[in-house]
Amino acid sequence: MNALEVVNLNCGYDNKIVLKNVSFTIKTGEFVGIVGANGSGKTTLLRAISNLIPIKSGQISVSAKEMLSFNRKELASLVAFVPQLMEPVQGFTVMDTVLLGRTPYLGRFEFETEEDFHVAQWAIEELQITDLSDKDVSELSGGEFQRVAIARALAQEPKILLLDEATSHLDIAHQQMIARILVELNRQGRTIVLLSHDLNLAALYCSRILLLDKGRAAACDVPERVVTAELIRSVYGLEPIVTRHPETGRPQVMLPVATGSRG
Secondary structure, eight states: OEEEEEEEEEEEETTEEEEEEEEEEEETTOEEEEEESTTSSHHHHHHHHTTSSOEEEEEEEETTEEGGGSOHHHHHTTEEEEOSOOOOOTTOBHHHHHHGGGGGGOOTTOOOOHHHHHHHHHHHHHTTOGGGTTSBGGGSOHHHHHHHHHHHHHTTOOSEEEEESTTTTOOHHHHHHHHHHHHHHHHTTOEEEEEOSOHHHHHHHOSEEEEEETTEEEEEEOHHHHSOHHHHHHHHOSOOEEEEOTTTOOEEEEOOOOOOOOO
16 A cells, blocks of 8 residues: 555745656655755655645645545644754753644643653653653754654654654764664654655665655666666766665765865
């Protein structure tokens, strides 16, 4: 079964069309990366799937049902979106922040139940931040707060987890930690869609990669068929050195040495 199906999607902002006739499918339980140059429409695509921006034309289906037929609470129980920049709110603890993920399950003026606290605690444990539960989120490091943001999304109990640059602004140790957590969540059956500027990260962990180029889908396939010298040259305008990871055999990209003359 397809977790997500996008057909001839056109959308953007005001009168500017950013995504042009984009089509692809993601099967339930896949770990898919979205890559592309700046301005290619990656974040716009995640916002469209999350119904945060209107669609000009085309169709998005979630679990074989048209997205626009869901109300916001129904969609939030299926799809969770972790934005690139989520500001910590001073005075909120980690538990307070993660509990916000339970909002779709609460009625107006309702308070969290014991079940909501149980789910939030489970999400905190999954992201390995139990020792931070009572800490003010404004006091956390970037890597710690990124895990809180993912835990909040996980507390929604979504079937599809969308992440916009989940490893940006993190050092390599925290990048590896987040990647391992996402792999484990994927193994548990969740569909993961990771937007990333890091081609090597996407190639290493994703089962398939969607490559966007100027608002269009240039490729959507296994890493070996997307992270190629030809496609990278076409989309990014540089001559890469594509090698193989010594442990996995997955493609990895090295950049050529930058040269130039001094004036």
